[in-house]
Amino acid sequence: MMVALWLLATVILGKAWCSYGCFFGGLDEGFSSIAKKARLRKINPKWRLAPWAILVAIVLLSAAMYEPTYCMWLCPFKAVTEFPQVRSTQTALQFGIFIALFLGLVVVLPFLTKRRTQCAFFCPFGAFQSIFSRTSIFDIRIDKEKCGAGCLLCQNNCPTLAIDQDAIRAGKPLSSCMRCGACVDVCRKDAAVWHIKGTPVGVEPERARLLYLHAAWIFASMFGGSIIANSLQKLIGLVV
Amino acid sequence: MKRLTAILGYAVAALTIAVAVVGPLFWFGVFSRAAAKTSLRIDPVYTGGEPARIIARDGYQIVVYKPVLKRAPLSPTASFVQIVWKPVSALPAAISEPIDLDGDGRPDCVVSFQASRDPHAKLRVTVKPLTTLAQPMNEVGKDSFSSLIARVNDAIVVRVPLR
Numbered sequence: 001m002m003v004a005l006w007l008l009a010t011v012i013l014g015k016a017w018c019s020y021g022c023f024f025g026g027l028d029e030g031f032s033s034i035a036k037k038a039r040l041r042k043i044n045p046k047w048r049l050a051p052w053a054i055l056v057a058i059v060l061l062s063a064a065m066y067e068p069t070y071c072m073w074l075c076p077f078k079a080v081t082e083f084p085q086v087r088s089t090q091t092a093l094q095f096g097i098f099i100a101l102f103l104g105l106v107v108v109l110p111f112l113t114k115r116r117t118q119c120a121f122f123c124p125f126g127a128f129q130s131i132f133s134r135t136s137i138f139d140i141r142i143d144k145e146k147c148g149a150g151c152l153l154c155q156n157n158c159p160t161l162a163i164d165q166d167a168i169r170a171g172k173p174l175s176s177c178m179r180c181g182a183c184v185d186v187c188r189k190d191a192a193v194w195h196i197k198g199t200p201v202g203v204e205p206e207r208a209r210l211l212y213l214h215a216a217w218i219f220a221s222m223f224g225g226s227i228i229a230n231s232l233q234k235l236i237g238l239v240v
Numbered sequence: 241m242k243r244l245t246a247i248l249g250y251a252v253a254a255l256t257i258a259v260a261v262v263g264p265l266f267w268f269g270v271f272s273r274a275a276a277k278t279s280l281r282i283d284p285v286y287t288g289g290e291p292a293r294i295i296a297r298d299g300y301q302i303v304v305y306k307p308v309l310k311r312a313p314l315s316p317t318a319s320f321v322q323i324v325w326k327p328v329s330a331l332p333a334a335i336s337e338p339i340d341l342d343g344d345g346r347p348d349c350v351v352s353f354q355a356s357r358d359p360h361a362k363l364r365v366t367v368k369p370l371t372t373l374a375q376p377m378n379e380v381g382k383d384s385f386s387s388l389i390a391r392v393n394d395a396i397v398v399r400v401p402l403r
Contacts, residue, residue, distance in 0.1 A: 004271035008263050012256050066285075066311035067385075085381055137252045198249030200242070211253040219260040 005223055013216055014136030015129050018119055018160075018178035020220040023227075024077045024106075025178075028118045032110035032159065040112040047121045048161055048176060055124035076101035076118060120160035120176065130175040138194065138212045140184065141201045142171050146191035154183035154192050171201070179216070184209070284308040285385050288322030288397065292343060299330035304339060307402060308386075318375070319402040320386035323351065326395035331355035341373055341400065349374035351398055353389055365389035365398050375401040 009017045018025050054074070061069040071078070073094060079102035086092045101122070109117035119126055142154070147168060155163045162177035173183070183192040193205035194212055284290075288305050295302040305322040321341045325331055335355050338347035353365040365388075367377035375387075377400065382388040386401045 004267055005264060007271070008259070008267050012259050012263070064312060064314045066315040067317060087381065087383060091383075137249060137256060196249040196253045198245035198252075200246070207250075208253070211250075211257065215253075215256040215260045218257060219264070222261065222264040 010132045014133040016179040019180040020216040028116040038114040051127035055127045116159040141195040143191045318386040320399045363389045
């Protein structure tokens, strides 16, 4: 069911799954929002390639070992969902890896950088989604003429480093853009705008924004509604 | 042409909202039916394979599955045989059962565990090999896909790794 929903979301909304559906990314987002200012500002943009390297590695390893290598060894969120009982050297190693990755990529680095570091620099799922991201009718465009000299607020606020000087010159973010809209919200010149493919850039951006947000939030509600309701019920059951 | 592409763009964007609403309701059924029509199947490493023999006992039964062989040379999951005891409610408190894993009429190992009715109780299984087929297990919980004991609904599942 998750595969079906993910596929549907990715095809119609692009990488918006990361912004509106992914519950793991929510943890990343949460920890990145705690600090008022980033303590670690300079991040080598080459780290953006890491998810692709991890994706290739786990595909090859999974095929060779016939097991879900990422789930067994690399998923940071095993630290908060389930992990093997520590009864052997192997399980102790797995436990250590899960805890280290979760604390490093989901807690500490997002807190220090105010970026979604797990999503931007590790998640192979996100890298795989970038391939399908182009099927969506929605995207974000940057009007170079309105942008002018460039304050780089969009680049500094993008949680996944999907905007750099090249992206601004090209007029659109990189494929790692997860359609969160942080660049649109922060742009003072309204140069970064929501856009529907086939339509002129910058014409009626509010219409594009509303259509996209309605679709994204409706999907998030349909997908997460029952999960949220069940969770609230369990939480209330613990208290009452 | 520009006007046409703009109209198409807005039309698809509006359709996206409709798909976002009805998609999750119907898509799963469509997707699962389409997947069932392909040759894709859940790997026996997860399902435990197909049942080979059913042994009837007093009020419960033991289902011995066909061996699931190692899938790839580098795979860490060893070959195993899955054995299921059900229903849990009819099991005696302690199980110690000789099991024929390969169907040759001779028991290959003795499987022992405490069949607690408490669903939250931790299960541990001990397997003593009687032939060279089975690997020994000493108070094992859920060590790996090929070596475990677990409660699944109203059954207790044991997987015995093979040499």
